[in-house]
Amino acid sequence: MRFSRSVLAASAVAALAMGATTALAAPASAAPNTTPQKVCGSGYKTVNSAAVGSLGTVYLTYNSTNGKNCVTTIRTNPGTARDMSAWIYVSDTDAGDQDYGTYTSYAGPTYVYGKAHCVDWGGSIDNVYVQVYGSNCAALREHRVTFTR
Structure with missing residues (x-):
């Protein structure tokens, strides 16, 4: 069970990081x-x-x-x-x-x-x-x- 929580936590952090990168990159297209x-x-x-x-x-x-x-x-x-x-x-x-x-x-x-x-x-x-x-x-x-x- 402990392994599943760390995998979920790592996935959540990665998803947030990708979202932040995408949000920061968006104005460049303007x-x-x-x-x-x-x-x-x-x-x-x-x-x-x-x-x-x-x-x-x-x-x-x-x-x-x-x-x-x-x-x-x-x-x-x-x-x-x-x-x-x-x-x-x-x-x-x-x-x-x-x-x-x-x-x-x-x-x-x-x-x-x-x-x-x-x-x-x-x-x-x-x-x-x-x-x-x-x-x-x-x-x-x-x-x-x-x-x-």
């Missing part, structure tokens, strides 16, 4: 499964970002080797596909790129040559939209707009 550099490319560095409410972040990145900017919108909690977008525009060259669709993790990448130019960029997740105008223009101040539809 973390984004990508980064702006994974989406845009290894030569791109984040130069600006804007929160899309609590749903995610739009990132503006720049590659000094090729002079291009890249924008991607990354969800905070990937999962079921949702309407998302990422876009970038350079008004003085009339160049732009956009990506709109239904995605589980991120929208983009979108690219435009932006060396020595002000850029407008933004993105959305569901009905939350972020727009940044006149960004990365040296001494000029950018203008940010966040709205829902």
Whole structure:
């Protein structure tokens, strides 16, 4: 009888330990499964970002080797596909790129040559939209707009 109790006690401790490990591991699955550099490319560095409410972040990145900017919108909690977008525009060259669709993790990448130019960029997740105008223009101040539809 004594052996049975110790086996039961050991089993109970093991089950509790497994449950604790599972409980501690669960939040890791809520973390984004990508980064702006994974989406845009290894030569791109984040130069600006804007929160899309609590749903995610739009990132503006720049590659000094090729002079291009890249924008991607990354969800905070990937999962079921949702309407998302990422876009970038350079008004003085009339160049732009956009990506709109239904995605589980991120929208983009979108690219435009932006060396020595002000850029407008933004993105959305569901009905939350972020727009940044006149960004990365040296001494000029950018203008940010966040709205829902």
